[in-house]
Amino acid sequence: MATLNLIGAGHVGRVLGRLLAAQGGFHVQQVLTRSAASARAAVDFIGSGAPAERYDQLQPADMHVLAVGDDQIASACAALAQAVPLKGSVVFHCSGALASGQLQAARDAGALVASVHPIRSFADPAAVAAQFSGTFCGVEGDAAALAVLTPALRAIGAQPVPIDASAKTVYHAAAVFASNYLVTVLDAALRAYMAAGITEPVARQMAQPLAAESMANVFRLGAAAALSGPIARGDMVTVERQQRAVDQWDAPTGDLYRALVAPTADLARRKRLK
Missing domain, CATH: 1.10.1040.20 (ProC-like, C-terminal domain)
Known part of the structure; x- marks a missing residue:
């Protein structure tokens, strides 16, 4: 089973973590957030994984999900690239406004990068996780990353839609x-x-x-x-x-x-x- 680490575990990250673990064929290894308490809460919601407190505690994984705020994507990616071997892994963020170019530090470290933007409200994570089927996701990034992400998204009921990275905003x-x-x-x-x-x-x-x-x-x-x-x-x-x-x-x-x-x-x- 492919492995996954989750960095940032707000509503979007929790939902994707739960669905990718339950239906997407991924084993959630670790969840890293700003506090140990929020990481533990995310692990409880997802139903698998272990909380991490620092980037240097993260283990290598097949996929890393950066579910952080837009203003934190580049810095979180840089910290991840410095702490974890990324060669051959997939790193993606969930921003609707920013393209995968924000993940250049991961690409420079040998990762395949992309962005996945689920087009819906995540105000109630439990309800969204239960009713995710049919959700459109705007996707762009490295072709090899999308080759991994597209079947995983379809497995959780999403409808991936390729978009032009230059027109992301x-x-x-x-x-x-x-x-x-x-x-x-x-x-x-x-x-x-x-x-x-x-x-x-x-x-x-x-x-x-x-x-x-x-x-x-x-x-x-x-x-x-x-x-x-x-x-x-x-x-x-x-x-x-x-x-x-x-x-x-x-x-x-x-x-x-x-x-x-x-x-x-x-x-x-x-x-x-x-």
């Missing part, structure tokens, strides 16, 4: 658009309803079918085909009237409305070309 921004900024735009819609005298609970009920149907159409038909409303119809008179009204009501929200006009107009042009 743009890739990560996609999740911000699809999740965080979507919430911001919906907040603007709710506040606009409330400005018209509608209570917030009713505003949510009014916005929900519009938002839900629009999102369903995007995922069923594509964004261009799903677009509706005044810009899609070419009714720029209405758009300009709305812009003035929103500016007068709330200037920051007016700025948001204005910023969305041009990309929406471009989307409408793409719709007409289809």
Whole structure:
């Protein structure tokens, strides 16, 4: 059975450690975190392995998972490369924003490097571990590393998706658009309803079918085909009237409305070309 060491054991690291041990064909050897207590808690969650307190206590392994914060990846990799023989092993991190180039110290030490970014929320690790099947993972890195990681990820139910390492930050921004900024735009819609005298609970009920149907159409038909409303119809008179009204009501929200006009107009042009 292939061996694995886990460096950093937050929610993502714990879930991957448990799944790779239970279904991925790996024996978890050691777990290294900032404190012995957190390492022991991670070992208990994973169900195997032993806590380690220092890098020089780590044994050589077939795979090393760096499940640390983005700002710690390079330094953790350097410490690992200095303390443990890495030639021929696979080292990967779990950042959505940073590429495998952050692991140059491991590559220089003879390791194969990659990044694996599971695309989901890990707020409840136990629930995620139980329902991980179908989770998309953006992967990039050395071909030989991906040749090892891809079947291991599929074994735990993941769907690996190769991505361009040079566009890793743009890739990560996609999740911000699809999740965080979507919430911001919906907040603007709710506040606009409330400005018209509608209570917030009713505003949510009014916005929900519009938002839900629009999102369903995007995922069923594509964004261009799903677009509706005044810009899609070419009714720029209405758009300009709305812009003035929103500016007068709330200037920051007016700025948001204005910023969305041009990309929406471009989307409408793409719709007409289809």
